[in-house]
Amino acid sequence: MKISALLTGRGNNTLKDKNILPVLGKPLLYYPAMAAKACSLITDFYVSSDDEKILAAAADCGYKKIIRPDELGLPTAQHKDVIIHALSEMKKDGVEPDILVVLLANSGIVKTEWICESIENLINNPNLSASVPVMLEMDNHPYRSKRLREDGCLDTWFDFRGKSISTNRQDLPMNFVLCHNFWTLNLKNSLYSKEEGQQPWSFMGNNIKPIIVKESFDVHTEEDILKTEKWLQLNNISY
Incomplete structure (x- = not known):
């Protein structure tokens, strides 16, 4: 199977140049880029951005440049459209992956073993559409969340009439939230599938294997840069 990595990051951010801010002496995007580089299963490496500084920093890590059209550099741009554009450019380069690892340039919280595990999940089970990191989150469980009614009062997101929901979080079904560091896609069953995938990340398809x-x-903030440095040091991440 052809397995490729796509690093994504745009230049128009609230925190200026956040994708290339120094983290332990390297640009932030260096860490997801090199985590994928260290996975022997991946053979091709590309970066998609509208920002030349991001493209140059990723090129220093061995990633081929894909220049986005202006509309895909806007805050309203959707990741699905960025991926589709990148795949079309990769095809021109003779690269048509079966599995695509989509890396987000603004997260350094990535381990090579997570990436390799996600790829192996898809190789070992062809029916899967994606494999992604998730965190168990029980404090902010959807059963405990509220929406605002038109009259200004709170209401549940679900119709619980006739049901009794425990106030103890340990009694609730396990709730997982997606991480925004990387997503590994079996393109045949996800982006290229005729079946509609799970919203809001419909391009991941319906059979998504978690990595907890x-x-x-x-x-998003300068404080997050310091948190990233601490995490990298605690986990002995270096390349």
Whole structure:
């Protein structure tokens, strides 16, 4: 199977140049880029961005540049459209992957073993559409969340009439939230499938194998940069 990596990051961010801010002396995107580079299962490496500084930093890590059209560099751009554009450019280069690892440039919380495990999940089970890192989150369980009614009062997201829901989080079904560090796609069953996938990340398809991790976060503030450095040091991540 052809397995490729696609690093994604745009230049128009609230935190200026966040994808290339220094983290332990390297640009932030260096860490997801090199985590994928260290996975022997991946043979091709590409970066998609509208920002030349991001493209150059990724090129230093051995990633081939894909320049996005302007509309895919806007805050309203959807990841699905970015992936589709990148795949079309990769095809021109003679690369048509079966499995695509989509890396997000603003998260350094990535381990090579997670990436390899996600790929192996898809290889070992051809019916899967994706394999992604998730965290167990019980405090902010959807059963405990509220929406705002038109009258300004709170209400449940679900119709619980006739049901009794425990107030104890340990009694509730396990709730997982997706991490935003990388997503590994079996393109035949996800992006290229005629079946509609799970919203809002419909491009992941419907058969998504989780990789349960203890911690994940992406960078939105300067404080997140310091948290990333601490995580990398605690986990002895270096390349």
